[in-house]
Structures are given as C-alpha cells and as structure tokens.
Amino acid sequence: MSASLYLSCLWPGLPEIWWRGRLASLPLAIGFALAVNLFLIVGWIYPDWLSGGLFWMGTLVGFGVWGYYVARGLRELPELISPRTVSEEPDRFGDAHLAYLKGEWQSCENYLTTVLAIEPRDPPALIMLCAVYRHQGRYEDADLLLGEISRLEVADAWWVELDAERRRLRRQIAAKSESEEHPKTDQNEKQNASNPADLTDSAANLDVQPDSRSAAA
Known part of the structure; x- marks a missing residue:
C-alpha cells in the first residue's frame, strides 16, 4: 500500500469518512478542525485570552489526543482500505x-x-x-x-x-x-416445438414428396 495513503491519518476522523463513508466520524474531524483553529487563534492572534501556562498545558493535552487518533488511524487504515485482504475470515x-x-x-x-x-x-x-x-x-x-x-x-x-x-x-x-x-402464443409455440407428432409428420411429408415425383414421372 502506498505510503501517501497514510497521510489521511494525520487528520483524525478523515480516514473513516474518506475510505468508508462513515458519517459517525464527522464530529471527530470537525472537532479536530476547531481545535486547530482555536490553537492558532489563542496562540498567535489573541494570546491574551489565556495565560501562557494554561495555553501550553492545553497544547500538550491536544497533541496527546491527536497522537492517539493518528496512531489508531495508522493501525486501522489497511482494514479500512481493503478489509478482505486483512480479514481473518476466508475470502469466498x-x-x-x-x-x-x-x-x-x-x-x-x-x-x-x-x-x-x-x-x-x-x-x-x-x-x-x-x-x-x-x-x-x-x-x-x-x-x-x-x-x-x-x-x-x-x-x-x-x-x-x-x-x-x-x-x-x-x-x-x-x-x-x-x-x-402474450402467454397463449408463447405456450402454443412451445407445444409445437416440443410435439414429436408434428415433427414426425413434417419429416414424413419431406420423405414422401420425392417418391411422389418419381412415381408421377
């Protein structure tokens, strides 16, 4: 599997949405986006909103949570992309x-x-x-x-x-x-095609005609 596919794991919730269409992971992906924006706003745009110690404590907690979801995404990505190849059940x-x-x-x-x-x-x-x-x-x-x-x-x-x-x-x-x-027409056609008497009569007529011509001659 290409290493570039693992880049989706850097955004928590994205692999499940991208590869499986699981909308249940959408809140996680949105939450990560909000956390990143909050980090940028509080850290650089409005640094006075939080004290330095509280900001960095929240940053460490955020990086810890992010690392957990990244590790989980890296572990589960092969199953998300191709579950039949990694499943313990036989491929039928x-x-x-x-x-x-x-x-x-x-x-x-x-x-x-x-x-x-x-x-x-x-x-x-x-x-x-x-x-x-x-x-x-x-x-x-x-x-x-x-x-x-x-x-x-x-x-x-x-x-x-x-x-x-x-x-x-x-x-x-x-x-x-x-x-x-047209059920009756189809039924009649099937009966005619499968009726041995009709087939015998047709064959008999074909056999008789040459004899009749020779007798007339």
Whole structure:
C-alpha cells in the first residue's frame, strides 16, 4: 500500500469518512478542525485570552489526543482500505464466482453475503449479487441494489459493468413483460416445438414428396 495513503491519518476522523463513508466520524474531524483553529487563534492572534501556562498545558493535552487518533488511524487504515485482504475470515469471492458460472444461484448468493459481511462496499461482489438476483427473477431487488451501488464513490470505476448489468436487467424485465402479455402464443409455440407428432409428420411429408415425383414421372 502506498505510503501517501497514510497521510489521511494525520487528520483524525478523515480516514473513516474518506475510505468508508462513515458519517459517525464527522464530529471527530470537525472537532479536530476547531481545535486547530482555536490553537492558532489563542496562540498567535489573541494570546491574551489565556495565560501562557494554561495555553501550553492545553497544547500538550491536544497533541496527546491527536497522537492517539493518528496512531489508531495508522493501525486501522489497511482494514479500512481493503478489509478482505486483512480479514481473518476466508475470502469466498472465488467460490461465489465459481458457483455463478455453474448457475448455482443460491450458493452464489450465500458466498456473496459472506464476502459483503466483511466488505459491504465491494463493487465486484455487489454487481455479481445484482446478476444473481436477476437470474432468480428478483428484479426489484436487483434494481434497488444497482441504485445503491451507483451512489457509492468506490463504484465510479465500475460504471461500464454497472451499465451493462442495468441493460441486461431491463432486457430481461421487458422480455418477461412481453411473455406475460402474450402467454397463449408463447405456450402454443412451445407445444409445437416440443410435439414429436408434428415433427414426425413434417419429416414424413419431406420423405414422401420425392417418391411422389418419381412415381408421377
């Protein structure tokens, strides 16, 4: 992991907001900004507001708190950026991919649920789960999940895959609607295609015609 990524840890609360979108860390980030501004104002702009001893005591306490959050951020950053690589749980994404290729939709969904329990914002796993929903006929779930993925900033690099999955979902929904509008026609076509008597009669007619022509000749 690039060393430049650790610079975000210098601002307490920023790594959680930046990499995970955790708004619960927003008060900490705002509090740090206010503390820095207060330090600059009281220390250099209006130094008469506090006595020198009280100011430096507060400064030492502030640096201690800042150091604690920086150390915690440095320790937790790998898990924030790529939790699947540092998790003690086995990565089931490969198993989910294999189950998807086999058409085992329920097994694939179970594996993906395990993956997303570790990394809820993983675009490949989320997009594959949309495809599983589509194959299962759960079109509303797939559409809702696609909307949620589109709102994730980490999914911006996956816009091609998202657009392709959205088109597949729309085609499948349209095909289902069309089949529901013409159920009798589709049923008759299936019966004709699967009726062995019709196929035998057609083959018989093809065999008879050459004999008839030769007899007439």
